[in-house]
């Protein structure tokens with residue numbers, strides 16, 4: 001059976017909507033941290049600080065999106081420790097259903113490097129990617145994905161689907177989450193609270 005090797009879906013996350021928030025794959029961060037590939041970076045801790053700095057920039061992008069009326073999501077692409085793309089969600093701004101922060105950042109990164117193949121890059125994003133963005137990350141052969149907070153209603157890298165770890169696909173990026181989780185969660189909560197109060 002092909003289905004025997006499928007990763008276990010996290011159905012429990014769906015049932016917890018509105019209740020106590022569970023973190024899908026809650027051990028993933030620690031597990032991945034131990035497997036950090038040093039590559040051209042001098043130490044894993046140096047790489048971690050690059051990722052944390054990138055997440056702060058992604059959060060700043062997310063705030064800009066929120067101020068413009070878009071769901072506050074920001075994404076940054078790192079290459080050799082440097083930011084080569086930094087975007088925010090523009091779906092409302094441009095009336096483009098595909099204008100998620102990750103898609104826009106991947107496009108900018110590919111343009112900057114002159115290749116669609118982003119194997120040496122890390123995408124840092126404030127929210128767990130959706131099905132479309134997880135698909136785009138796979139098509140870009142992204143080396144690593146780091147996200148701040150889970151999207152229990154639409155996340156496609158742990159919460160609802162495990163696109164990035166599906167063994168039937170020919171690419172499996174490293175996935176980490178939990179960096180700046182509180183900030184990213186608060187940003188989303190206050191955005192939707194303000195939206196509700198103004199309706």
Ligand code: ZN
Pocket residue numbers: 100102129130131132133134
């Ligand atoms: Zn998306």
